[in-house]
Amino acid sequence: QVQIVESGGGLVQPGGSLTLSCYVSGSTLDELAIGWFRQAPGKEREGVSCSGNGDGYTFYSDSVKARFTISRDNAKNTVYLQMNSLKPEDTAVYYCAADQSYPQIASLREDRYDYWGPGTQVTVSS
Numbered sequence: 001q002v003q004i005v006e007s008g009g010g011l012v013q014p015g016g017s018l019t020l021s022c023y024v025s026g027s028t029l030d031e032l033a034i035g036w037f038r039q040a041p042g043k044e045r046e047g048v049s050c051s052g053n054g055d056g057y058t059f060y061s062d063s064v065k066a067r068f069t070i071s072r073d074n075a076k077n078t079v080y081l082q083m084n085s086l087k088p089e090d091t092a093v094y095y096c097a098a099d100q101s102y103p104q105i106a107s108l109r110e111d112r113y114d115y116w117g118p119g120t121q122v123t124v125s126s
Helices: none
Strands: 003-007 010-012 019-027 033-039 046-051 058-060 068-073 078-083 091-097 119-125
Touching: 003 033, 010 046, 019 091, 019 119, 033 068, 033 078, 046 068, 046 078, 058 068
Parallel strands: 010 119
Antiparallel strands: 003 019, 019 078, 033 046, 033 091, 046 058, 068 078, 091 119
């Protein structure tokens, strides 16, 4: 059974940076596609970024492109989301999710993912 724990959330000022971590257990990271999603109060959950286990299969939503970077450390079974130039509209609970069925090709579609973490709160405010 794959288990996921996110960490690294917190309060940051606009323009600041945070790095979220997604630690995966119960599987090796190279057998998984990983997605980052977020849900702001009163809004639906949306895909932010995703990474397959092959080179080149990395995607970002238009709202975070050029500001966020997803990366993997297979030795630590951890995926990171580096978030720069944060805006108040980035405030949300951020979730990490894993897909075992198609590990090579990641997707921003929620229904692709079988395993989810509990989420970590990111608040961007002055």
